[in-house]
Amino acid sequence: MTEQSVRWGVLATGGIAAAFTAALVDLPDAEVVAVASRTQTSAKAFAERFGIERAYGDWAALAADEDIDVVYVATPHSAHRTAAGLCLEAGRNVLVEKAFTLNSREAAELVELASARGSFLMEAMWMYCNPLVRRLKSLVDDGAIGEVRTVQADFGLAGPFPPSHRLRDPAQGGGALLDLGVYPVSFAHLLLGEPAGIKASAVLSPEGADLQTAALFSWDSGALAALHCSIVGGTGTSASVTGALGRIDIPDGFFHPERFVLHRDGRDPEEFALDPADGPRNTLRHEASEVMRALRAGETESPLVPLEGTLAVMRTLDAVRERIGVRYPQEG
Secondary structure: OOOOOEEEEEEOOOHHHHHHHHHHHOOOOEEEEEEEOOOHHHHHHHHHHHOOOEEEOOHHHHHOOOOOOEEEEOOOHHHHHHHHHHHHHOOOEEEEOOOOOOOHHHHHHHHHHHHHHOOOEEEOOHHHHOHHHHHHHHHHHOOOOOOEEEEEEEEEOOOOOOOOOHHHOHHHOOOHHHHHHHHHHHHHHHHHOOOOEEEEEEEEOOOOOEEEEEEEEEOOOOOEEEEEEEOOOOOOOOEEEEEOOEEEEEOOOOOOOOEEEEEEOOOOOEEEEOOOOOOHHHHHHHHHHHHHHHHHOOOOOOOOOOHHHHHHHHHHHHHHHHHHOOOOHHHO
16 A cells, blocks of 8 residues: 555455446546456456456455455445455455444454454445535534434335345345345434334345334434335435424435435525535545545544444344344354
């Protein structure tokens, strides 16, 4: 790693890996030097697509590549513990897609391993790196709407997804909660921290994946959050935060918003918009830039996506799964 360039390895070749790699290619201070997949054919095709020098047909070879400064893990979340663990064991710094792992036990194991190795580790919660989300968080923290009373957020896809699809496969951590629900849950955590009380209900598929889940969280302050995720109905992906003195509405795409509206008692609504030159999908670049900033600063975690926050979200997801009766085969 130099001041000019951070060398990335990409572990996986699916859609999110391609989107993130495209973002890295656009960054002048990032260099993608290697990619790995379970097959050489897939790795080679991905490498040719993005002009990547080295393609590995197994994960361990990428983990052992000492020319890599940081590895981006974009496998299905059922494999995050194994893939990220390989990289951390080999001394690599790691950025892991969300949901971070299948459960909080696996998440804690990765955090402990990173600490033991002195390596950087971060969940790829790109929402937390979005400038507009950070502005919203700052307004709430500064008391713009008073003490937070309620948070609402939803994320649903229309589907339908066949039983063979990853999103319906419990062995791959399938279901709405880990793939989509992690966003509303993380949004509530960003504003209020870990909830004291958790209630949840879900509709399960025949194979045991949650097709849609609704959750109600409570905090000792009296705040509540009403959250929903679905793979059987496309929702507006909207969010709102209501406080004692006002409200903030994100009308759509709350996890990569283009705008939000601040309503305060006795004042005209105030709109906050993303810089026109900084499209919503550029949040992936903000995420990558935050990783590189932290690495150059010698930090082992990001203050924007702290590891304790990731562990808290995983504990909450575990609690929701317990209440809706979802257990993955790997968990026994």
